Amino acid sequence: PVRQLMAADIQARKGGAPLVCLTAYTTPMARLVDAHCDLALVGDSLGMVLHGLPSTIGVTMEMMILHGKAVVRGTSKALVVIDMPFGSYEESPAQAFRNAARLMAETGAGAVKLEGGVQMAETIRFLVGRGIPVMAHVGLTPQAVNTLGGYKVQGRDADAERVMADAKAVAEAGAFSVVLEKVPDGLSRRITEAVAIPTVGIGASAGCDGQVLVLDDMLGLFTDFRPKFVKRFGELGQAADEAIAAYAAEVRARSFPAAEHVFPDVLKAKA
Ligand code: KIV
Numbered sequence: 001p002v003r004q005l006m007a008a009d010i011q012a013r014k015g016g017a018p019l020v021c022l023t024a025y026t027t028p029m030a031r032l033v034d035a036h037c038d039l040a041l042v043g044d045s046l047g048m049v050l051h052g053l054p055s056t057i058g059v060t061m062e063m064m065i066l067h068g069k070a071v072v073r074g075t076s077k078a079l080v081v082i083d084m085p086f087g088s089y090e091e092s093p094a095q096a097f098r099n100a101a102r103l104m105a106e107t108g109a110g111a112v113k114l115e116g117g118v119q120m121a122e123t124i125r126f127l128v129g130r131g132i133p134v135m136a137h138v139g140l141t142p143q144a145v146n147t148l149g150g151y152k153v154q155g156r157d158a159d160a161e162r163v164m165a166d167a168k169a170v171a172e173a174g175a176f177s178v179v180l181e182k183v184p185d186g187l188s189r190r191i192t193e194a195v196a197i198p199t200v201g202i203g204a205s206a207g208c209d210g211q212v213l214v215l216d217d218m219l220g221l222f223t224d225f226r227p228k229f230v231k232r233f234g235e236l237g238q239a240a241d242e243a244i245a246a247y248a249a250e251v252r253a254r255s256f257p258a259a260e261h262v263f264p265d266v267l268k269a270k271a
């Protein structure tokens with residue numbers, strides 16, 4: 001039996017075979033992800049993807065804990081990383097520790113992820129020093145959509161040094177890995193060379209130490225937005241639409257349920 005991966009195992013994969021990561025929010029999806037991936041991320045993207053929120057700003061600790069528990073139940077090999085929601089860690093290292101400890105203790109996840117670079121380095125050091133593995137997330141940090149002014153590529157031209165400094169700061173603070181989101185290809189490769197921890201790209205570069213996508217995006221289940229970096233590996237939304245349309249037509253035609261789906265009033269006599 002394979003033991004569940006830990007943050008230290010992921011960190012040790014720097015420069016090795018690419019780390020395969022996807023989001024998961026539920027037990028059945030976590031089982032599918034667990035069979036093929038190194039890391040299952042309970043992303044706060046679940047606010048938009050599952051709950052219809054306009055951004056990740058409204059995601060709560062309670063939502064993350066409920067989905068985190070479901071994902072942990074569906075995994076036995078992949079490391080489960082759970083996003084700290086907006087407002088649960090920015091105030092102080094102490095606030096971050098209290099909420100990170102709650103996420104880990106109540107769900108059984110193996111690590112937390114939080115957004116921010118230089119600004120969050122002190123908090124990352126505080127958590128890691130007290131037993132909480134932290135995955136960092138720099139470049140486009142969606143919880144900061146209101147100050148960034150949209151979901152734009154980060155680190156072009158003169159802005160490149162800011163994103164580089166953020167990645168270096170979280171690595172030096174003790175993060176075990178760092179997500180690079182919407183960071184240009186060349187800069188992502190330079191960051192990957194410059195930091196000692198694995199970089200996990202989303203809209204970044206094939207040169208990163210690993211890749212992550214939102215599962216529902218790559219399956220074609222969530223189609224409200226279609227970022228350039230989302231490759232559709234499946235068209236499950238279309239398949240679901242076709243199945244539901246077929247069901248509706250058969251119900252209206254009274255062709256469902258058929259004889260094999262209903263219960264006879266009298267059991268057949270034994271032969
Ligand atoms: O919330 C999320 O799904 C994420 C990944 C896209 C990295 O943070």
Ligand code: NA
Pocket residue numbers: 043044045083
């Ligand atoms: Na997230």
